[in-house]
Amino acid sequence: MEPLTEHRQVSGPVVYGFLRLVRVSAARQAALAASLTEYCRSHELQLSGLFTDRDVSSEPASAAFTGLLDVLALPDVYGVVAPAMSHLGPKAIAAERERRIAAAGSRLLLVRRPRPTHLSVSRSGPVRRRSPGITRVLDTES
Numbered sequence: 001m002e003p004l005t006e007h008r009q010v011s012g013p014v015v016y017g018f019l020r021l022v023r024v025s026a027a028r029q030a031a032l033a034a035s036l037t038e039y040c041r042s043h044e045l046q047l048s049g050l051f052t053d054r055d056v057s058s059e060p061a062s063a064a065f066t067g068l069l070d071v072l073a074l075p076d077v078y079g080v081v082a083p084a085m086s087h088l089g090p091k092a093i094a095a096e097r098e099r100r101i102a103a104a105g106s107r108l109l110l111v112r113r114p115r116p117t118h119l120s121v122s123r124s125g126p127v128r129r130r131s132p133g134i135t136r137v138l139d140t141e142s
Contacts (some may be wrong), residue, residue, distance in 0.1 A: 016077070018050075020086070033050060036081055036083065049092050
């Protein structure tokens with residue numbers, strides 16, 4: 001009898017990590033990198049590299065982000081994993097970077113959920129609504 005897939009070494013979808021670390025301690029950097037590694041392990045993703053942006057620039061293009069876009073052009077790359085949307089930069093830059101990731105045919109996976117944009121009231125009390133367009137992956141079962 002053939003062993004189950006869970007008992008074989010199989011490669012998951014290839015992803016690349018992205019961190020924006022401006023004035024961050026070495027311990028915080030290590031913790032964020034470890035969280036991406038653990039996230040990928042638990043979701044059966046193959047973390048093939050980690051790009052770290054230390055640029056304070058107000059432009060979407062940086063050396064790290066340009067490198068990320070270059071690897072997203074490789075065949076069989078599934079997407080980008082980041083701790084939170086804030087790691088793509090300030091809101092305007094993050095929106096442009098998210099657009100460029102999507103244009104490259106890749107998905108943006110966030111370890112932390114985006115904060116709700118507003119509350120709605122229903123008969124049973126307040127209901128939190130999520131922002132559209134962000135892939136939530138924490139609630140999915142692997």
